[in-house]
Amino acid sequence: MKPVCEMKPGCPRVASGPDASMSLNRREVLVTGAALLASALLPLTGRAEEPAGANSRERLLDIHVHLFGIGEGGTGCRMAKSITNGLQFRALVFTLGLRKPGTTLDAAYEKVLASQLASSGLSRAAIVAQDAVYDSSGKPNWQRTSFYVPNDYLFNVVKRHSEIMIACPSINPDRADAVDEVARCHELGARLFKIHPPTQGVNVADPKHRKFFQKCADLGIVVLVHTGHEHSAPVIDKLLASPARLEAVLDQGCTVVACHAGTGWPTDSPDQLPEFVSLLKRYPKLWGDTAVLGTPGRVRDFGRLLEDPLAKSRLLHGSDFPFPAAPQAYAATIGDETAKQLNLEANSLKKDLALKEALGIGRASAARGFELILNGKT
Numbered sequence: 001m002k003p004v005c006e007m008k009p010g011c012p013r014v015a016s017g018p019d020a021s022m023s024l025n026r027r028e029v030l031v032t033g034a035a036l037l038a039s040a041l042l043p044l045t046g047r048a049e050e051p052a053g054a055n056s057r058e059r060l061l062d063i064h065v066h067l068f069g070i071g072e073g074g075t076g077c078r079m080a081k082s083i084t085n086g087l088q089f090r091a092l093v094f095t096l097g098l099r100k101p102g103t104t105l106d107a108a109y110e111k112v113l114a115s116q117l118a119s120s121g122l123s124r125a126a127i128v129a130q131d132a133v134y135d136s137s138g139k140p141n142w143q144r145t146s147f148y149v150p151n152d153y154l155f156n157v158v159k160r161h162s163e164i165m166i167a168c169p170s171i172n173p174d175r176a177d178a179v180d181e182v183a184r185c186h187e188l189g190a191r192l193f194k195i196h197p198p199t200q201g202v203n204v205a206d207p208k209h210r211k212f213f214q215k216c217a218d219l220g221i222v223v224l225v226h227t228g229h230e231h232s233a234p235v236i237d238k239l240l241a242s243p244a245r246l247e248a249v250l251d252q253g254c255t256v257v258a259c260h261a262g263t264g265w266p267t268d269s270p271d272q273l274p275e276f277v278s279l280l281k282r283y284p285k286l287w288g289d290t291a292v293l294g295t296p297g298r299v300r301d302f303g304r305l306l307e308d309p310l311a312k313s314r315l316l317h318g319s320d321f322p323f324p325a326a327p328q329a330y331a332a333t334i335g336d337e338t339a340k341q342l343n344l345e346a347n348s349l350k351k352d353l354a355l356k357e358a359l360g361i362g363r364a365s366a367a368r369g370f371e372l373i374l375n376g377k378t
């Protein structure tokens with residue numbers, strides 16, 4: 001049986017290097033598979049928003065929502081065959097209903113994302129692009145780029161939904177024009193941007209990037225960096241995801257969000273979470289996000305973060321949409337009945353926030369993210 005990874009197209013099978021040999025145990029496979037199946041059986045659109053309640057004035061941000069596409073309709077997006085041929089990609093296309101007559105897959109994704117976000121109860125979501133891999137001269141290396149979502153396409157999408165979306169472009173510091181690109185994105189209104197070291201093959205701790213991060217600090221733009229183990233796309237080097245490397249970025253004065261807070265599956269090695277927790281003590285401008293932490297493989301590490309008062313106080317809400325949370329994986333903590341109820345929620349964004357709320361972190365971390373990114377309170 002082909003392992004089903006945590007809610008992302010591609011799965012561990014496409015990983016190169018040491019990650020390629022990793023596999024899930026049977027229980028994890030079954031639980032994750034059940035989550036995908038349950039999601040696939042639920043309609044994801046058309047659910048009416050709940051009446052406004054006492055919390056409706058809360059300002060809540062989901063800091064980690066992906067924009068994806070395969071390039072249909074001239075969006076400029078790219079996705080490798082190793083991903084589009086994968087079971088998870090096909091399951092998501094089916095679940096989200098992205099193959100509809102008269103529309104492109106890229107446009108259908110934008111529509112579903114906007115529709116779910118509008119009825120999620122969130123005030124805003126940061127929509128994330130994905131930069132390419134670059135060679136030593138700073139030119140894109142398309143051979144090594146597994147998926148790509150251009151910043152210009154991101155800005156166009158966000159402009160069409162500016163009441164609910166903010167732009168989180170992606171800038172690989174290895175690109176020749178990295179300093180100009182961060183200035184351009186800032187000029188276009190971006191308050192944050194993302195780097196994905198293990199899939200983009202970039203070492204953020206390389207001293208050659210100091211100037212770039214000084215520019216980020218000068219602009220006051222928040223730097224999101226993927227940390228922890230990646231199970232979704234081909235990994236160039238898993239050690240590039242080490243939270244310890246963020247020290248070089250923090251030392252330039254940047255506010256940094258460690259996406260996934262250095263977490264992994266129990267089968268992953270090395271354990272990168274302690275590096276994240278240790279850095280928190282020394283750097284008040286370091287935060288983590290809870291993206292993908294609602295999935296079965298991350299139950300142990302999410303628990304470790306929530307048990308640590310400092311870590312808990314520095315987590316910002318992120319869903320990692322379109323990859324759905326699996327409330328049943330948390331039944332031991334939140335109870336069977338709650339897990340079952342949460343699993344009935346058809347809106348992925350809403351379900352993820354509700355699960356994290358049940359775990360004692362949801363709305364508070366979403367309000368914290370809103371304050372940090374939209375009100376500049378660090």
Ligand SMILES: [Zn+2]
Nearest residue numbers: 064066291320
């Ligand atoms: Zn993500």
